Amino acid sequence: MTLAIYPGSFDPITNGHLDVLERALNIFDRVNLAVANNMEKDAFLSLEEREELVKKVTSSRPQVEVASFDGLLVDFARSQGASVIIRGLRAVSDFEYEFQMSMMNKRLAGDIEMIYMMTGPDHSFVSSSTVKEVARLGGDISSVVPPAVKEELEKKYN
Numbered sequence: 001m002t003l004a005i006y007p008g009s010f011d012p013i014t015n016g017h018l019d020v021l022e023r024a025l026n027i028f029d030r031v032n033l034a035v036a037n038n039m040e041k042d043a044f045l046s047l048e049e050r051e052e053l054v055k056k057v058t059s060s061r062p063q064v065e066v067a068s069f070d071g072l073l074v075d076f077a078r079s080q081g082a083s084v085i086i087r088g089l090r091a092v093s094d095f096e097y098e099f100q101m102s103m104m105n106k107r108l109a110g111d112i113e114m115i116y117m118m119t120g121p122d123h124s125f126v127s128s129s130t131v132k133e134v135a136r137l138g139g140d141i142s143s144v145v146p147p148a149v150k151e152e153l154e155k156k157y158n
């Protein structure tokens with residue numbers, strides 16, 4: 001059985017993340033989504049809210065598990081028995097950050113492989129920040145996030 005970890009802040013999870021997840025499920029038997037308690041980022045949604053939303057929007061997928069984690073991603077991957085970490089790449093602008101992260105993860109854990117999937121063209125412009133900004137300003141986000149996320153963001157911003 002091949003297990004992959006798909007980590008992120010997921011603040012909130014978007015259709016772009018779900019597109020990467022769906023395609024990863026065509027390759028791996030199981031995918032565990034790992035919601036980071038990311039101290040580097042000042043999250044809008046709490047860790048519990050982000051994890052809850054990720055659980056809700058992936059609940060129809062029995063091959064997916066969701067957990068949150070603190071500390072190093074490679075340690076979390078090891079604790080789950082995973083040797084593959086997936087990340088989405090949207091544009092050249094993502095590359096430098098992802099490249100650095102993959103090099104450092106490789107240095108920390110040479111046995112863990114990072115696999116990058118190109119985000120689908122319909123989602124390459126989507127980011128959690130733009131989704132939050134549009135929702136805050138009353139715009140329609142229904143084409144870029146799942147209904148549960150739309151509902152939660154609208155509730156928060158109203």
Ligand code: COA
Pocket residue numbers: 007008009010011014015016017020036038041071072073074088089090100101102104105119123126127128129130
């Ligand atoms: N579709 C749409 N948006 C996407 C996307 C896709 N396929 N892939 C990434 N994004 C966007 C997100 O919306 C988000 O947008 P934002 O910057 O506006 O918030 C941004 O890209 C990245 O967010 P996300 O995918 O949630 O991941 P992240 O970069 O916040 O997560 C971790 C980074 C958690 C993987 C990383 O910080 C980590 O590993 N932390 C653990 C600590 C550690 O091990 N550190 C050492 C690493 S070298």
